[in-house]
Amino acid sequence: RYASIGFLGLGNMGKHMATNLIAANHHVTIFDVNPQALDHFKEQKQAKIVTVPQQAVQSSEFVILMLPNGKIVRDVCQSSLFPAAKKGTYIIDCSTIDVRTSKEMADMARSKQLSFLDAPVSGGTTGAQKGTLTFMVGGQENDFKAIEPILSKMGKNIVHAGTNGSGLSAKICNNLLLAISMIGTSEAMNLGIKLGLNTDLLAKLINSSTGQCWSSQTYNPCPGVVPNVPSSNDYNGGFASEMMIKDLLLALEAAKEAQAATPLTEKATELYREICSNGLNKKDFSVVFKYLNKK
Numbered sequence: 061r062y063a064s065i066g067f068l069g070l071g072n073m074g075k076h077m078a079t080n081l082i083a084a085n086h087h088v089t090i091f092d093v094n095p096q097a098l099d100h101f102k103e104q105k106q107a108k109i110v111t112v113p114q115q116a117v118q119s120s121e122f123v124i125l126m127l128p129n130g131k132i133v134r135d136v137c138q139s140s141l142f143p144a145a146k147k148g149t150y151i152i153d154c155s156t157i158d159v160r161t162s163k164e165m166a167d168m169a170r171s172k173q174l175s176f177l178d179a180p181v182s183g184g185t186t187g188a189q190k191g192t193l194t195f196m197v198g199g200q201e202n203d204f205k206a207i208e209p210i211l212s213k214m215g216k217n218i219v220h221a222g223t224n225g226s227g228l229s230a231k232i233c234n235n236l237l238l239a240i241s242m243i244g245t246s247e248a249m250n251l252g253i254k255l256g257l258n259t260d261l262l263a264k265l266i267n268s269s270t271g272q273c274w275s276s277q278t279y280n281p282c283p284g285v286v287p288n289v290p291s292s293n294d295y296n297g298g299f300a301s302e303m304m305i306k307d308l309l310l311a312l313e314a315a316k317e318a319q320a321a322t323p324l325t326e327k328a329t330e331l332y333r334e335i336c337s338n339g340l341n342k343k344d345f346s347v348v349f350k351y352l353n354k355k
């Protein structure tokens with residue numbers, strides 16, 4: 061069955077996710093505050109492009125959000141989504157935001173007879189493009205079952221993490237580890253190169269040794285090691301360093317509340333702050349390699 065889906069936020073991630081829904085023959089209506097983000101869809105002619113968010117919401121059974129942060133998610137929900145959505149609409153928020161905002165949105169949605177689920181993703185822009193994302197979903201079991209077929213067109217691991225906010229809790233833990241592993245991979249690659257090792261050989265050795273991780277294998281920060289990732293494209297596209305700071309701050313906030321020790325998360329936040337204040341805020345977070353290399 062083909063569903064009518066509204067999609068808000070067609071940036072680095074959203075554009076690929078929406079493209080996969082269109083390829084699966086769903087009826088997709090798209091909106092982004094930045095008209096340039098929609099250029100990509102003009103040639104395809106299969107997506108319906110609208111100029112106000114309400115038009116992407118009012119006749120949709122599902123609305124997907126892929127927005128930068130919690131403040132924007134809240135604004136969009138309160139000003140256009142909740143007033144325009146018809147009863148029974150499933151709102152699937154795939155953005156990485158704080159648990160509290162997400163739970164509040166879920167409560168507000170419920171009072172309007174709408175279903176709101178947090179469904180943040182992992183897998184990066186490559187995963188979004190290939191349709192291999194992992195979705196970590198927070199919400200009621202029956203709502204999860206209802207959205208699962210839609211998510212399966214954009215990802216290959218669709219996991220029900222628990223009640224509202226649980227998907228985000230898992231996502232925040234994952235990204236804390238990702239930031240640390242990206243910094244670690246960059247330190248190791250940079251040191252190895254300065255010790256005279258061949259870049260490809262070093263990457264290959266790490267990837268068949270105990271240091272192997274997603275940052276070294278799939279998304280190596282050293283230019284030329286992996287084709288078609290941001291490091292091989294002057295760190296453009298991908299996941300902006302300023303977005304990584306946002307996620308690290310979410311982790312620190314959650315850790316403070318839960319009284320969990322996170323010494324390396326604190327260090328990673330400091331380093332990404334330094335990177336951003338050096339004008340690299342829009343560059344992919346793997347730019348940490350270039351930053352260390354030039355230091």
Ligand code: NAD
Binds near residue numbers: 071126129303
């Ligand atoms: P992005 O900045 O490339 O895209 C966000 C899009 O939202 C932009 O096109 C922007 O114009 C649009 N937007 C902003 N305000 C809007 C509004 N009010 N209404 C409609 N559209 C609006 O960001 P991204 O990299 O695609 O990330 C989106 C979300 O996904 C973030 O929460 C991020 O943390 C998360 N995420 C990103 C990655 C990644 O690798 N890029 C991976 C996992 C999760």
